[in-house]
Amino acid sequence: MVNIKNILVPTDCSDVSDSALKYAIKFAKQFDANLTLLMVTVSEPITILNDYGYFSPELHQKLITESDKRAKSDLESFWARSADVAVKVNLLNFKGDPFTEIVRYTEENDVDIIIMGTNGRTGLKHVFMGSVAEKVVRYSPKPVLTIKHKDFQFDMEESRT
Helix, strand or coil: CCCCCEEEEEECCCHHHHHHHHHHHHHHHHHCCEEEEEEEECCCCCCCECCCCCECHHHHHHHHHHHHHHHHHHHHHHHHHHCCCCCCEEEEEEECCHHHHHHHHHHHCCCCEEEEEECCCCHHHHHHHCCHHHHHHHHCCCCEEEEEHHHCCCCCCCCCC
16 A cells, blocks of 8 residues: 655746646645655855955855845745645755755655656757756656646546545
């Protein structure tokens, strides 16, 4: 018997992620499970020069702090758009490579299933940009349900048969 108690929803707060979140909420209600929304912001080195052309650690730290606040605010707003009081949620924001952080979190925590959106890139876009969802499906130790936004039709009515 499948027993789902903890659902991980990696998100970039996009429309595709919104579709995946709707699925995840439905799963959470069906299985009385907890949701964890995980947003991973790519950490890139920032070179900041002051007016004299020197590296400014103070400005660098200020930009990082503002970026962290914005990411937290984006994640809270994303949840607020779809929030359901019947679902327990944990909001997390990590820095790093999205694929790596999603799989690491899954390995280190009690995750039963990952539900995530996919853009369905093909051709050169896929070759150059890759697919976080594809990598997660390949390397995740847990099952992954991917939701494709353009094909998604969500029926809000509960059908019981």
